[in-house]
Amino acid sequence: MTDHFALLGQERRPWLDAEAVKEAFHRRSAESHPDVPGSGDAGYFAELNAAYTVLRDPASRLRHLLELTSPEAATGQAPPPAELGDLFMRIGAMKRRLDALAAAQSAAGSPLARALLAGEEAAARRELSAVRVALDAALAAADAELRELDGRWAGDETAELVHLYHRLAYLGRWQAQSREAALRWET
Amino acid sequence: MSLIVGIDLGTTNSLIGAMDAGFPVLIADADGERLTPSVVYFPAEGEPCVGRAAARMRAVDAAATVSSVKRSIGRRVGEEADDVSYQLAGAKGEPVRVRVRDREFAPEEVSALVLRKLKADAERALEQEVTRAVITVPAYFNDAQRTATKRAGELAGMTVERIVNEPTAAALAYGLDKLGDRAKIAVFDLGGGTFDISILELNQGVFQVLATNGNTRLGGDDVDAALMAECRLPIADWQKRDVVIEAKHRLSTEDAVEIALPFAAGGESVTYRLTRQELDRIAAPIVERTRPHCRRVLADAKLAASELDEVILVGGQTRMPLVRGLVAEIFGREPNISQNPDEAVALGATIQAGILSGAVQNMVLLDVTPLSLGIETFGGLMNVIIPRNSTIPIKAGEMFTNAVAGQTSMLIKVLQGERELAKDNWPLGHFELEFERAPKGQARLGVQFEIDANGLLHVLARDTKTGAEKKVEMTSAIDVSDEAVEKMLGDSLEHAFEDVNDRVFVEAKLKADELLPAVRKALEQVGADLSDDERGLIAQRVAEVEEAIATGAAQLLKRANAALDESTQRLATLLIERAMRG
Numbered sequence: 001m002t003d004h005f006a007l008l009g010q011e012r013r014p015w016l017d018a019e020a021v022k023e024a025f026h027r028r029s030a031e032s033h034p035d036v037p038g039s040g041d042a043g044y045f046a047e048l049n050a051a052y053t054v055l056r057d058p059a060s061r062l063r064h065l066l067e068l069t070s071p072e073a074a075t076g077q078a079p080p081p082a083e084l085g086d087l088f089m090r091i092g093a094m095k096r097r098l099d100a101l102a103a104a105q106s107a108a109g110s111p112l113a114r115a116l117l118a119g120e121e122a123a124a125r126r127e128l129s130a131v132r133v134a135l136d137a138a139l140a141a142a143d144a145e146l147r148e149l150d151g152r153w154a155g156d157e158t159a160e161l162v163h164l165y166h167r168l169a170y171l172g173r174w175q176a177q178s179r180e181a182a183l184r185w186e187t
Numbered sequence: 188m189s190l191i192v193g194i195d196l197g198t199t200n201s202l203i204g205a206m207d208a209g210f211p212v213l214i215a216d217a218d219g220e221r222l223t224p225s226v227v228y229f230p231a232e233g234e235p236c237v238g239r240a241a242a243r244m245r246a247v248d249a250a251a252t253v254s255s256v257k258r259s260i261g262r263r264v265g266e267e268a269d270d271v272s273y274q275l276a277g278a279k280g281e282p283v284r285v286r287v288r289d290r291e292f293a294p295e296e297v298s299a300l301v302l303r304k305l306k307a308d309a310e311r312a313l314e315q316e317v318t319r320a321v322i323t324v325p326a327y328f329n330d331a332q333r334t335a336t337k338r339a340g341e342l343a344g345m346t347v348e349r350i351v352n353e354p355t356a357a358a359l360a361y362g363l364d365k366l367g368d369r370a371k372i373a374v375f376d377l378g379g380g381t382f383d384i385s386i387l388e389l390n391q392g393v394f395q396v397l398a399t400n401g402n403t404r405l406g407g408d409d410v411d412a413a414l415m416a417e418c419r420l421p422i423a424d425w426q427k428r429d430v431v432i433e434a435k436h437r438l439s440t441e442d443a444v445e446i447a448l449p450f451a452a453g454g455e456s457v458t459y460r461l462t463r464q465e466l467d468r469i470a471a472p473i474v475e476r477t478r479p480h481c482r483r484v485l486a487d488a489k490l491a492a493s494e495l496d497e498v499i500l501v502g503g504q505t506r507m508p509l510v511r512g513l514v515a516e517i518f519g520r521e522p523n524i525s526q527n528p529d530e531a532v533a534l535g536a537t538i539q540a541g542i543l544s545g546a547v548q549n550m551v552l553l554d555v556t557p558l559s560l561g562i563e564t565f566g567g568l569m570n571v572i573i574p575r576n577s578t579i580p581i582k583a584g585e586m587f588t589n590a591v592a593g594q595t596s597m598l599i600k601v602l603q604g605e606r607e608l609a610k611d612n613w614p615l616g617h618f619e620l621e622f623e624r625a626p627k628g629q630a631r632l633g634v635q636f637e638i639d640a641n642g643l644l645h646v647l648a649r650d651t652k653t654g655a656e657k658k659v660e661m662t663s664a665i666d667v668s669d670e671a672v673e674k675m676l677g678d679s680l681e682h683a684f685e686d687v688n689d690r691v692f693v694e695a696k697l698k699a700d701e702l703l704p705a706v707r708k709a710l711e712q713v714g715a716d717l718s719d720d721e722r723g724l725i726a727q728r729v730a731e732v733e734e735a736i737a738t739g740a741a742q743l744l745k746r747a748n749a750a751l752d753e754s755t756q757r758l759a760t761l762l763i764e765r766a767m768r769g
Contacts, residue, residue, distance in 0.1 A: 033552075
């Protein structure tokens with residue numbers, strides 16, 4: 001199976017420096033991009049492209065690492081890890097709140113009706129802001145744990161890797177959702 | 188490797204260039220001009236003429252003068268309304284055609300005439316045949332618009348080596364002399380007909396697009412139309428257009444202009460006056476429409492505006508101080524105006540041509556596809572196969588299997604866009620997959636979707652058993668954006684109300700039913716902060732609405748609603764103030 005780490009000249013490890021991976025992708029692209037006459041190679045570039053997409057995101061990188069080293073590991077669908085329980089509830093509540101607000105706003109037919117919703121909108125925005133801060137903190141914490149694991153990694157910490165993978169996967173998804181929400185609700 | 192030229196095929200103007208000793212150089216025509224208006228005039232007899240001469244004919248024979256044809260290229264009838272001086276033709280769902288003097292042309296055929304002239308100018312200047320070109324398109328152009336542009340080049344007798352996105356091309360021009368640097372930049376490209384915003388990372392010769400967004404129906408032409416709509420002078424449309432455009436240009440540096448048009452209206456002389464303030468007032472809502480795209484592109488690139496090093500302005504419309512102010516406000520920095528807004532894209536196209544021909548050695552462009560690509564699945568949903576802003580070229584595979592035993596074919600509809608429902612996205616085309624007869628779930632076909640460096644889709648089907656690969660020909664979707672048809676139907680139903688009064692009353696009553704409780708609620712919350720007079724006025728207006736409802740008088744109710752709305756403005760303000768105090 002494809003080894004994305006090898007394609008970008010990276011070690012097979014849980015944690016990689018984002019800038020280093022990007023640099024590796026850029027240097028190799030400068031040579032193999034199909035536009036470059038002589039050394040351009042569309043097939044090879046496609047592989048580099050795919051490798052970069054996988055390695056730049058911590059969750060997909062971990063999943064790939066597991067595919068390569070412990071293919072039997074359970075990286076399929078799983079419920080949110082226990083330690084994310086509170087955040088999970090908070091995100092769900094926030095989504096429902098914003099959806100309700102959106103519905104109420106589109107039903108509001110006059111400036112007055114919309115103004116009546118201003119209080120709820122301001123409060124919802126504050127909550128969204130707080131949630132995003134909490135998500136950033138959770139991701140930073142997960143990244144720190146990843147680095148720590150990387151430091152003592154001997155190649156057989158499969159269970160830990162799987163757990164971190166699921167955590168990062170959920171946090172990544174929620175961050176994308178909250179970014180979308182911010183685009184819609186923040187001015 | 189033989190010469191490849193770079194071409195900016197713009198809505199308003201087109202340019203052509205070639206590399207010369209390591210530098211991109213734009214080529215002038217016989218009059219010494221580097222800009223060629225993208226205008227074609229079709230005389231009753233003889234060859235069509237292109238450029239400034241054609242632009243002059245707009246005054247005399249607007250119906251036979253085709254300009255801004257880029258707004259129609261690659262589009263189907265019904266996609267959106269258009270407003271041009273010449274005729275458009277075609278049945279619903281078919282590609283838009285241009286009609287001049289009882290002949291019909293595809294928009295790309297008109298563009299090909301512009302390209303032919305550029306080609307001839309280049310051949311004369313370079314003293315060699317020109318057969319290969321790089322042509323630019325707005326980054327947000329979809330597959331059909333890119334394909335049509337490519338076809339225009341081919342009709343003009345050139346091989347189109349690459350279709351390049353305009354903001355990316357401008358980035359190449361900007362970064363040509365900064366190859367040792369690392370930077371994150373945004374390119375804000377507001378031209379005559381289209382708007383693009385792209386965010387790139389420059390890293391020692393590698394130009395990587397991180398995200399791109401835009402609107403292919405937003406540009407200077409819209410400002411011109413708005414100015415024309417407000418111009419009350421008794422002059423012909425073509426005169427209005429010329430005078431508002433001149434005023435607009437001059438107001439970039441002057442505060443007010445007066446343009447005299449002697450012998451304009453039936454022998455009399457008229458004067459067009461416009462101030463910078465008036466222009467800004469009229470243009471502001473149009474220019475504001477760029478803001479959501481800027482926010483979206485920053486979010487997609489996962490960057491804050493403060494993390495950018497520069498915001499580069501490109502496109503004639505960015506000369507407006509209003510636009511510059513807006514960009515400064517959105518991005519929190521003064522925009523970079525070092526690039527010639529009219530020429531940067533053409534220079535960039537020329538550089539890309541140089542990269543492809545080997546004349547330029549140490550630069551490479553990693554562009555992205557602007558729109559998500561997907562297929563329609565059960566429940567009418569859009570299943571994304573290649574997400575927007577994926578670096579191209581890119582391949583993605585999907586496995587299809589027969590849903591019932593013995594199924595021999597499956598129709599796959601391919602779409603581009605970001606909406607959840609398939610029907611809200613732009614239909615690229617469809618194709619049929621053929622299965623061998625097999626029990627349910629046993630026949631498997633792998634389909635590979637590839638978006639090439641031009642941003643064009645290619646589909647390959649592979650039989651997993653035999654390994655045989657087959658290029659899949661896609662049929663362009665003919666059933667017109669069902670939306671457009673439904674809208675047309677909806678519009679006609681709107682007028683089905685026999686008694687217009689009936690309909691007006693029903694609408695007004697709906698509004699009153701919503702307004703009255705809202706007023707009550709608002710009074711509960713902040714009514715105490717109003718003066719007695721204000722409260723009294725509101726009470727009176729409420730009574731008037733209730734009375735109008737009782738009498739069933741439509742116009743009366745409409746007016747009463749409006750009056751009540753107005754009297755509650757203060758309530759609305761108080762509510763918002765209270766909300767902001769937290």
